Amino acid sequence: MNDRFLRACRREPVDRTPVWIMRQAGRYLPEYRAVRAGIPFLTLCKTPEKAAEVTLQPIDILGVDAAILFSDILIPLEPMGVGVRFDEGGPVLAPPELTLERMQQLAVPDPVETVPFVLDTIRILRRELAGRVPLIGFAGAPFTLASYVVEKGGSKDFLKLKRLLFERPEVAHTLLGKLADTVGLYLRAQIEAGAQAVQIFDTWAGILSPRDYDEFAGPYVTRVIEALPRPGVPVIHYVNGGAGLLERMKAAGGDVIGIDWKTSLADARRRLGASVAVQGNLDPVALFLPREKLEERVAEILGQGASGPGHIFNLGHGIYPDTSPDAAKFLVECVHRLSAAGGAPRQQQQQQQ
Amino acid sequence: MNDRFLRACRREPVDRTPVWIMRQAGRYLPEYRAVRAGIPFLTLCKTPEKAAEVTLQPIDILGVDAAILFSDILIPLEPMGVGVRFDEGGPVLAPPELTLERMQQLAVPDPVETVPFVLDTIRILRRELAGRVPLIGFAGAPFTLASYVVEKGGSKDFLKLKRLLFERPEVAHTLLGKLADTVGLYLRAQIEAGAQAVQIFDTWAGILSPRDYDEFAGPYVTRVIEALPRPGVPVIHYVNGGAGLLERMKAAGGDVIGIDWKTSLADARRRLGASVAVQGNLDPVALFLPREKLEERVAEILGQGASGPGHIFNLGHGIYPDTSPDAAKFLVECVHRLSAAGGAPRQQQQQQQ
Numbered sequence: 001m002n003d004r005f006l007r008a009c010r011r012e013p014v015d016r017t018p019v020w021i022m023r024q025a026g027r028y029l030p031e032y033r034a035v036r037a038g039i040p041f042l043t044l045c046k047t048p049e050k051a052a053e054v055t056l057q058p059i060d061i062l063g064v065d066a067a068i069l070f071s072d073i074l075i076p077l078e079p080m081g082v083g084v085r086f087d088e089g090g091p092v093l094a095p096p097e098l099t100l101e102r103m104q105q106l107a108v109p110d111p112v113e114t115v116p117f118v119l120d121t122i123r124i125l126r127r128e129l130a131g132r133v134p135l136i137g138f139a140g141a142p143f144t145l146a147s148y149v150v151e152k153g154g155s156k157d158f159l160k161l162k163r164l165l166f167e168r169p170e171v172a173h174t175l176l177g178k179l180a181d182t183v184g185l186y187l188r189a190q191i192e193a194g195a196q197a198v199q200i201f202d203t204w205a206g207i208l209s210p211r212d213y214d215e216f217a218g219p220y221v222t223r224v225i226e227a228l229p230r231p232g233v234p235v236i237h238y239v240n241g242g243a244g245l246l247e248r249m250k251a252a253g254g255d256v257i258g259i260d261w262k263t264s265l266a267d268a269r270r271r272l273g274a275s276v277a278v279q280g281n282l283d284p285v286a287l288f289l290p291r292e293k294l295e296e297r298v299a300e301i302l303g304q305g306a307s308g309p310g311h312i313f314n315l316g317h318g319i320y321p322d323t324s325p326d327a328a329k330f331l332v333e334c335v336h337r338l339s340a341a342g343g344a345p346r347q348q349q350q351q352q353q
Numbered sequence: 354m355n356d357r358f359l360r361a362c363r364r365e366p367v368d369r370t371p372v373w374i375m376r377q378a379g380r381y382l383p384e385y386r387a388v389r390a391g392i393p394f395l396t397l398c399k400t401p402e403k404a405a406e407v408t409l410q411p412i413d414i415l416g417v418d419a420a421i422l423f424s425d426i427l428i429p430l431e432p433m434g435v436g437v438r439f440d441e442g443g444p445v446l447a448p449p450e451l452t453l454e455r456m457q458q459l460a461v462p463d464p465v466e467t468v469p470f471v472l473d474t475i476r477i478l479r480r481e482l483a484g485r486v487p488l489i490g491f492a493g494a495p496f497t498l499a500s501y502v503v504e505k506g507g508s509k510d511f512l513k514l515k516r517l518l519f520e521r522p523e524v525a526h527t528l529l530g531k532l533a534d535t536v537g538l539y540l541r542a543q544i545e546a547g548a549q550a551v552q553i554f555d556t557w558a559g560i561l562s563p564r565d566y567d568e569f570a571g572p573y574v575t576r577v578i579e580a581l582p583r584p585g586v587p588v589i590h591y592v593n594g595g596a597g598l599l600e601r602m603k604a605a606g607g608d609v610i611g612i613d614w615k616t617s618l619a620d621a622r623r624r625l626g627a628s629v630a631v632q633g634n635l636d637p638v639a640l641f642l643p644r645e646k647l648e649e650r651v652a653e654i655l656g657q658g659a660s661g662p663g664h665i666f667n668l669g670h671g672i673y674p675d676t677s678p679d680a681a682k683f684l685v686e687c688v689h690r691l692s693a694a695g696g697a698p699r700q701q702q703q704q705q706q
Contacts, residue, residue: 156509159673162638166646209614209636209669211653244596244616261562263597283562285515293519300564316562320512 001131005066009197009234009256011277011310017302017339018065019332020136023318024058025070029325031057041086045071048120055125059133061325062332066134066197067125069190071118073140073201074148076186079114080107080178082149093152098164103174108181111189118186119193126194136236137195139187141202142179142220149175158207165216172216180220184227191233199236199258200224202249206241206260213245218252225253236279240317246271261286261316265304277310284315287327294327298334306339313339354484358419362550362587362609364630364663370655370692371418372685373489376671377411378423382678384410394439398424401473408478412486414678415685419487419550420478422543424471426493426554427501429539432467433459433531435502448502451517456527461534464542471539472546479547489589490548492540494555495532495573502528511560518569525569533573537580544586552589552611553577555602559594559613566598571605578606589632593670599624614639614669618657630663637668640680647680651687659692666692 005018026032032054036044044050055070074084074091083094096102112119125135140148148154150161165172187198205217225235237254239245243263250257250272257276259268261283268278286297298313305311313335319328358371379385385407389397397403408423427437427444436447449455465472478488493501501507503514518525540551558570578588590607592598596616603610603625610629612621614636621631639650651666658664666688672681 159638162636163641166638166642206615210617210620211650212636241594241615243594243598244620262559262594264563267563267597283515283565285512285519288516289519297564 002065002133005312006134006196006234008310008312009236009277011274011308013309015340016336017305017311017313019313019335020064020066020068021058021062021319021328021331022068022315024062024064024068024328025054026319027321028319028323028328029057029061031061042072042084045075046117048117048124051117051121052124052128055121056128058328059129062329063336064133064332066136067129068136068199069118069122069125069138069195071121071138073138073145073203075115075118076109076111076139076182077145077149079109080182081105090154091148093148095149095152098150098168098171098175100168100171100174103171103178106175106178108178108185111186115186115189119189122190122193122195134196135194136197136199137187137190137193138199138201139183139190139224141200141205141217142176142183142224143208143217144202144204145179145183146172146175147204149179158204162207165212169215176216176220177223180223181227184224187224188228191229195233197234197236198228199238200254202237202239202242205239206243206245208245210244210248213248218248221249221252221254234277236312238279250276256310256312258314259316265301265311266307269304269307274308277312278305279312279314281314281316282331284317284319284323287315287319287323287331291330294331295334295338298331299338302335302339355418355486358665359487359549359587361663361665362589362630364627364661366662368693369689370658370664370666372666372688373417373419373421374411374415374672374681374684375421375668377415377417377421377681378407379672380674381672381676381681382410382414384414394425395437398428399470401470401477404470404474405477405481408474409481411681412482415682416689417486417685419489420482421489421552422471422475422478422491422548424474424491426491426498426556428468428471429462429464429492429535430498430502432462433535435459443507444501446501446505448505451503451521451524451528453521453524453527456524456531459528459531461531461538464539468539468542472542475543475546475548487549488547489550489552490540490543491552491554492536492543492577494553494558494570495529495536495577496561496570497555497557498532498536499525499528500557502532511557515560518565522568529569529573530576533576534580537577540577541581544582548586550587550589551581552591553607555590555592555595558592559596559598561598563597563601566601571601574602574605574607587630589665591632603629609663609665611667612669618654618664619660622657622660627661630665631658632665632667634667634669635684637670637672637676640668640672640676640684644680644683647684648687648691651684652691655688655692 004014008018051070147161234255236256238258240260258279259281357367404423500514587608589609591611593613611632612634
């Protein structure tokens with residue numbers, strides 16, 4: 001079994017730096033688009049055989065070191081009582097009125113009863129992967145899910161959300177608590193169904209000031225992590241735009257801190273110390289570079305990651321839909337080739353620490 | 354004359370922490386909306402008497418410690434040969450085709466001939482301010498202006514811009530060089546007309562990885578600053594989302610580093626050291642807080658700012674149009690009151706360093 005991803009999560013020595021790609025099962029792959037043709041996005045998420053099929057595509061095509069469940073972070077919101085649909089412009093949510101009473105009435109649904117298709121997908125995947133690579137489950141963090149609920153979809157400046165946090169914090173905290181309990185149960189169920197690691201996407205927490213992160217985002221990630229079985233599977237904690245929050249993300253929890261491309265990985269490692277692994281952090285637009293320049297950037301990030309044990313190579317954000325699959329394939333090959341070559345000095349460095 | 358803003362820029366002792374507000378002349382003020390009624394935005398920018406009138410409004414209404422020229426960062430683009438208009442969704446640009454040849458043909462216009470209205474506005478303002486508070490001029494940084502040119506307006510992910518940087522860097526560098534030369538002449542003319550400080554807005558540089566910042570943003574800010582008269586007026590260098598770039602912003606230049614709310618001011622001061630002043634960094638949404646909570650945040654930021662000399666209080670980004678003018682007024686009063694009270698221990702702290 002290729003377990004270098006799990007070994008890196010635990011900061012153990014690896015033969016090569018493991019690599020996977022956020023949104024690796026996605027529109028940039030013609031094979032994905034072929035499955036998607038004629039199936040609405042949410043139907044794909046809810047059809048285990050199809051969801052498993054697209055999850056597996058990048059394993060075969062790119063040779064990445066981990067599979068990540070194909071799903072959407074908004075999936076657990078529907079059984080809570082928040083309508084979710086997707087149109088051309090992205091997700092459109094129909095939440096209850098944002099009052100204290102309505103938030104108190106939100107359900108904390110049992111995932112086995114309400115989202116069995118996710119758990120079935122995981123079971124199919126574990127069987128079909130047959131140990132080839134580990135399977136990552138995932139969920140949105142409470143703060144990030146709250147942003148979709150309050151904004152009723154995506155947002156540019158999250159003004160509605162932030163006004164709720166500031167003007168009616170008790171409503172916000174009630175919503176965040178319900179989301180944390182829901183996500184805790186949801187990830188626990190994914191792990192019980194077979195997920196071998198989980199990533200918590202706090203994609204939008206980077207819009208917060210450090211003090212607001214400490215009130216509205218960090219503690220709810222902690223609450224989710226505390227709901228998971230211990231000792232358990234590795235938890236990856238990812239924030240986009242978290243350059244000002246790295247120490248706080250670490251304090252909130254996670255075995256691996258996932259970072260975007262807007263901090264240098266060297267700085268991130270220095271700030272985070274040796275007790276957590278790191279995941280990242282190539283700018284996804286770098287996949288449009290000519291190969292020799294892309295390779296330079298990969299080498300640079302590998303060099304920064306190799307300053308300590310526990311580096312999982314990834315993009316700093318999801319892969320763009322118009323990326324060439326060949327570029328993604330080259331990236332994976334490049335990470336493996338360059339990190340294998342640099343293996344010996346890396347282990348020496350580790351021993352020095 | 355109230356010179357505490359200029360003193361803080363130079364890291365000299367002040368009686369109170371100076372405060373101004375990004376977009377302080379703007380739509381949140383009914384007095385501004387009254388002037389704007391019936392005048393298109395660009396016409397207002399190009400009519401010195403009117404532009405001066407709205408510049409002065411927040412001085413009288415809020416009691417801020419500096420005036421900032423009312424204008425738009427896109428103003429110098431028109432005489433370069435880039436069409437600019439504003440519609441409901443924001444700016445719409447009509448740049449030449451993005452080829453090397455076209456970029457080489459871009460004009461580097463003389464501001465005295467092409468944007469005399471800006472210089473006239475500054476002259477009117479210096480006369481009308483009569484030394485009450487200093488006047489800040491400003492310009493967009495080359496990278497940020499390039500983002501509007503390439504995206505033909507605002508953008509969510511700046512994918513066109515970043516693809517240009519990565520796929521045709523020689524085209525990007527030619528454009529950035531023309532913009533740097535234009536902005537250098539433009540700010541120099543503002544200073545010669547009477548601007549007593551200038552702010553360079555590199556609003557979008559925070560989308561770049563540190564290595565790309567070092568190639569595409571930082572050096573062009575340096576080139577602008579090198580074009581200004583020396584010894585000259587204080588330069589404020591502002592980036593939104595620059596938490597991963599603070600040391601690089603300082604290296605690029607500026608007497609004052611302007612930061613958004615996504616880094617704590619304490620961290621920023623530690624990272625930047627004592628040789629530059631800092632400006633910031635209240636989350637603009639905090640102006641929707643109840644007063645006692647707003648006051649808490651102001652006190653916290655003042656405490657962090659007082660760890661060394663040279664703090665100018667500001668928001669971390671522009672004030673929102675639906676902010677209450679009373680909240681803005683309270684903010685200014687609060688900064689002055691709390692920092693006057695803390696004056697003595699602050700000066701002691703400074704002496705200890």
